[in-house]
Amino acid sequence: MTDSDNLLTDSQIKTTCPYCGVGCGVSAKVENNQIIAVSGDQQHPANLGKLCVKGAALDKTMGSQGRLLHPSIEGQTVSWETAIETVADRLNTIREEHGPGAIAFYLSGQLLTEDYYVANKLAKGFIGTGHVDTNSRLCMSSAVAGYKRAFGADAVPCNYEDLEQCDLLVLTGSNAAWTHPVLYRRIAAAKEKNPAMKVVVIDPRRTATCDLADLHLAIAPGSDAFVFNGLLRYLKQN
């Protein structure tokens, strides 16, 4: 592939918003290798042409303004060699003084598999610390364990249409109005069309999502397991 193959030609390209798990389809207008405007992809099944304010501003965040373009130590621009040597020296000093277990890596959940492998290799293989994790575990490991035990596989068991067509939707600890705005609007539109649909929000906080709730269960923090165990018991008994 040559450099010119990488250039985006003047056109409309289809892509996906990277910000949240709704996964909205985006149509991007490209001129002179720059994305100059974005709009919701009308054909995309997740958002059907809609975007929230974050997705709608994607073109404003594509430039390099305000980004760190060069290595910098205490505010001074330095060469990559100096930056890498400085980090290596400081890590070595910590390891010599306190042992490898004194060093921990907390990685982004947005890393690609290959990046994640290299970071693990550096931490475990070269520095010798086992303290490596990503926010992916914080976000998803409890859900993965739940899916596997309940359904036998790590896969979300419903789709967006199910949420629109259900009779009862229970949102637990989710402020979807802020965190998954386009999906929240879909649920709100479905509820408007079908007033018999009930929404329950279980959350100690009164969030914007509660505006849609027929019932807001403001339980005490840490008591969610009691609620679900109670519901299971009720289901068994009835």
Ligand code: SF4
């Ligand atoms: S809801 Fe907003 S942030 Fe999430 S994918 Fe869609 S446009 Fe992006």
